[in-house]
Amino acid sequence: MKFVFNQEKNDHARKLLMMQPKVEEAKAALEKDDTDAYAWYVYGKALSLEKRYEEAIEAHSRGIAFDPFYAPNYFGRGGKYSSTGRLWSALADYTMAIHLDCSNWLYWYYRATTLNLAGHLEESIDDFRQCMKVSDPTEHYPLAHWIYSTYVEMGQYEKAEKSLEEVDATVTPPQMDYGYCRTVRLYKGMVKPEEFIEPDMKDKVLPREKRVELEQNTMYYGLYCYWMVHGEPEKAAEAIKKLLKIAYPGAFGYTKSIPVARRLGLME
Secondary structure (H helix, E strand, C coil), X not given: CCCXXXXXXXXXXXXXXHCCCCHHHHHHHHHHCCCCHHHHHHHHHHHHHCCCHHHHHHHHHXXXXXXXXXXXXXXXXXXXXXXXXXXXXXXXXXXXXXXXXXXXXXXXXXXXXXXXXXXXXXXXXXXXXXHHHCCCHHHHHHHHHHHHHHHHHCXXXXXXXXXXXXXXXXXXXXXXXXXXXXXXXXXXXXXXXXXXXXXXXXXXXXXXXXXXXXXHHHHHHHHHHHHHHCCCHHHHHXXXXXXXXXXXXXCHHHHHHHHHHHHCCCCC
């Protein structure tokens, strides 16, 4: 199977990910046509923004019932399963989405992160690399971070450093990937660790509630990985301590930090 980047699909995938629909607006669309799979996706997305995850799962399931070949509803439902800890159900849905649309980088990315959280580290790296094949270089910062940090988790520091050759860290990222970009540039020596966490970050990230805290969870976990690779375990532990002070439950960086913090005796 050949994987190629498609700009139009990339833009559409980003739009679906970033949309912020209101529940009432989504309901109005369903009243016009309650067999429209896209309308059910939007409704599920709106519900999930209000953290009404079980209702969102039901909405995406209704969309799948009306059109089982519309991949976004599998993707949307998979995200809700993942958010509620049902990783194997999430993996099943992400895999179905990939079968229906193997050129959508988001499907590969979220299956990769879910595999990673489920402990399938090598398999997750494979998916992150497949994701690189179908995404633009501007989208590669999260992928490079995950590959690097996963090698660090496995204690394979040389492979972590080698993996940085796969990313062009001079390209401008989407605003939502600011923290990932900054972290990859730290790994590559383009940012000094003492200048890594910026005091004016609020003006550079997405204008969303608690977005700075979300970005910092990624960045402090990245700083932990950086210091581990550079043989500074005490500084690595300090990065985890700082992460725990601004814990953002559900953030990938926080989730990955928990077993590290327990091993270091920083939490039970």
